[in-house]
Amino acid sequence: MKRKMLYVGSFDPITNGHLDLINRSAKLCDRLIVGVAENPAKKGRYSVEDRLHMLDLVISHLDNVETDSFTGLLADYAKRRGVEAVVRGLRATMDFEYELQMAHMNARLYRSGIETLFLMTDPAYSFVSSGLVSEVFLFGGNVEGLVPDPVLAYMKKIR
């Protein structure tokens, strides 16, 4: 049986924590879709195109991974793509409670039985979030090692 999973986020921008989760998730299924969530009501720091480009810079070597973007309900998107499970990363308690709420809501919305799977973020990246990385970068701080090198290069280029 072919197993297809979905890993979603805003990836604004992709961090080394995200990349670690993509690498680990890709080993758990036959096909992994990395979906950039586009929220019309909340403009991100980078355009969806830039976010997809930064993702592609670091995961194009992975055979069974593809990138995509979507708007609307995750539950609808997951159904449309025919995945078996949605993968989420967990860092700390605050993540956990938000994720718990979303997972239960989605379990209700999927009905079809799509699962939400959680993986723990590597402790070395437990303090890294896209928002914090962007803010530090904006103020001229050094974010080397927090985002993949090609991503950092691109962030500098389009600054």
Added chain:
Amino acid sequence: MKRKMLYVGSFDPITNGHLDLINRSAKLCDRLIVGVAENPAKKGRYSVEDRLHMLDLVISHLDNVETDSFTGLLADYAKRRGVEAVVRGLRATMDFEYELQMAHMNARLYRSGIETLFLMTDPAYSFVSSGLVSEVFLFGGNVEGLVPDPVLAYMKKIR
């Protein structure tokens, strides 16, 4: 001695979790006021009139419950209405800490000795919040069973 209690929230819109708490709270006192908190600085999704109407749709059969709205400090409103206790629902840890902070602040502001009572939300509704319900509804998701049926009908009518 007549016991009067107050249950406040934004009820934007009322969910089945709220309704469960109203039913349970009504049994704990002689009179329960359900107060819609109106925050001039934070416009809700529904007008206060619509929120009160949706409340009335589902609690008008309860003899000892009345609805109302208020602005300003909860402590002042509670004193003005002469209640003995304010009832709050608790879902998860993040709720808990915010509620803990508010309860201590209110204890200081009441002085008169109005109590804050907490009831645990039914686990079946632990993931349901007005905000999440509204967002799912906005994107066309199915929120049946998360809000009372008459409320859902009204939400569809005024969409």
Added chain:
Amino acid sequence: MKRKMLYVGSFDPITNGHLDLINRSAKLCDRLIVGVAENPAKKGRYSVEDRLHMLDLVISHLDNVETDSFTGLLADYAKRRGVEAVVRGLRATMDFEYELQMAHMNARLYRSGIETLFLMTDPAYSFVSSGLVSEVFLFGGNVEGLVPDPVLAYMKKIR
């Protein structure tokens, strides 16, 4: 309608945090039963008789409060005593999660609809527990102000 509530704990020994909750709970009902939970499998530091005696030392002046002890399930005891609600104190997140679990289990066991009500502990006593007080006392530390004075006197007497 007469309202009867139950406040249970091990009270091993009663602290000023407990006493504050008893005083506040007594105002919320017509009759408050303070029940010492006796666990045959977990011997306390003080005998149930001593715990009841220490309770009586500080609450005998409260007209509508009585003390009692019980073994077995809280749900059964609450039903037997015909109370409308069980009162619990909340201090911090760890308390909260344990209490959440117990409240949901009890909600199932009561069926009859006995409520669990939570009151926040006064921040001044948020760090005080029977266990910590006993341990500090055992090592000769000063627990004045953490337990009521008559209780401390008794603890010293029977040491």
Added chain:
Amino acid sequence: MKRKMLYVGSFDPITNGHLDLINRSAKLCDRLIVGVAENPAKKGRYSVEDRLHMLDLVISHLDNVETDSFTGLLADYAKRRGVEAVVRGLRATMDFEYELQMAHMNARLYRSGIETLFLMTDPAYSFVSSGLVSEVFLFGGNVEGLVPDPVLAYMKKIR
């Protein structure tokens, strides 16, 4: 590619929360091993044989699930059984932090790259644990609906 996963616990006894997780996990892989962890230093309420028997009572109809027991390190057992991932259930924050610690420790011990996958427990069972169920059962409380019916029948039989 054949995917093999492992779901471990003390199952002392198996609850409806566990059963829900077994059913959901079985859909995520080609073969699921349900492993009863035997801790020589901490005797359970039921013997490992009884625990395995109670498991078999309710999962023998699942084609791709088998039961087993083990002692020693989970990391070693997982490697020996050649699984790709270990599945764990998450209920609340206290679970979460313990599980986070174990997942990171195991990630270090596996090295081979066995993943720990977390699934959220159904909110309806969020308050159910083997320990609490056993205690309520011991005191004569009604645990129907918290453990599978055939398991309850067996618990009564061997009481």
Added chain:
Amino acid sequence: MKRKMLYVGSFDPITNGHLDLINRSAKLCDRLIVGVAENPAKKGRYSVEDRLHMLDLVISHLDNVETDSFTGLLADYAKRRGVEAVVRGLRATMDFEYELQMAHMNARLYRSGIETLFLMTDPAYSFVSSGLVSEVFLFGGNVEGLVPDPVLAYMKKIR
């Protein structure tokens, strides 16, 4: 060796909880800088000048304490001022997780080895935050005892 520490915050306005931490931190070092963080993207309720003035009203009697304001990364400011450690106050779990994330990020950014030291807020002030105090004050609530008296007088004067 002279020890220099930094205590930063928005101090919008300074509360009695902050003042307690300043007094305690000042005893732990030879020189304490109290730094008002100025965020160009998030206007506070009071101007940075007013915030500094309110700070000066209550700490000018402390010999080894000076006030200052800064924009940009805390890590850069701390390095520029040559401090050995940054002091932070902790109130509750939500504070804790945010602070944990910032401390790890800063540890990475400092590199030079500046420490982040945490002190627990006095339980009596555990529910007091600048934001909550401002909101209560705005709605005409009594915040006496939550902010220092000279600060309250100034808040009333410039209202």
Added chain:
Amino acid sequence: MKRKMLYVGSFDPITNGHLDLINRSAKLCDRLIVGVAENPAKKGRYSVEDRLHMLDLVISHLDNVETDSFTGLLADYAKRRGVEAVVRGLRATMDFEYELQMAHMNARLYRSGIETLFLMTDPAYSFVSSGLVSEVFLFGGNVEGLVPDPVLAYMKKIR
């Protein structure tokens, strides 16, 4: 002014997380006492002598650090040793709440004004505890990198 601090724990055995905190704490004061807490009621895995020996194996090169052991109240020991502050490490929320309770209790017991200072554990060691390390070691797991090498050698020698 000479600053003297105290870092206490059971160190049963010392881990790399402890060692990191000792190194960082030693830079914050003129003299650091590392105190092994001896609890007559709770025998550790290693004798106090072995724990002190393992500490000495890895910190004897630090000029301003000395080791010691104590029984009884930390507050009394801290007073007796004349320290200005007690240093504690924080890993996660569960640590945090326990530490918060102890810090407030100690603040009351010190009276003299000894501070409790918290440092965040390096994320790389956030999942490492003496108890978990001992258990893994006992079952033959590889704890290299979790405890200092000379400590691991000693643990193997006296196994």
